[in-house]
Amino acid sequence: MGFNFQVEIGSLIVGGFSSISGLRIQTAVESRREGGVNTHEHRLPGPTSYTDLVLRRGMSDMDNLWSWYQQVIAGRFSRYDGTVHLMDRTGAFLKQWHFRSAYPIAWEGPEFDTASNQVLFQSLTLAHDGIFEA
DSSP states (O other): OOOSEEEEETTEEEEEEEEEEOOOEEEEEEEEEETTEEEEEEEEEEEEEEOOEEEEEEEESOOHHHHHHHHHHHTOOOOEEEEEEEEOTTSOEEEEEEEEEEEEEEEEOOOOOTTOSSEEEEEEEEEOSOEEEO
16 A cells, blocks of 8 residues: 555545645634733633645545646635545554545646556645544
């Protein structure tokens, strides 16, 4: 097996990947001074942001991801929920992370290999509205 992650978008496994980054959530901290008490500052949680998911060194025998990105370029696209599945060497699922309302924003590749009938690409970047562990 040449990958350790599978990505599911909608209810379809769209490919295997050897590297995925961007599983990061960060909440901003806002400081507020209490009126009349200048020596004390309250630190409160602000907005939460999510970094883009970058799927690297992907392999798939479908062109769904390419077609999806072409729809974004054309200005008519759909957002989809999805899941990143971490797999062990035997192919068993170990852990998963769900992402909401994603769409592709960058694509790099492909690297052509005449010995394979599968599409190999370097990276696909997805913007999304949140990640949560399952």
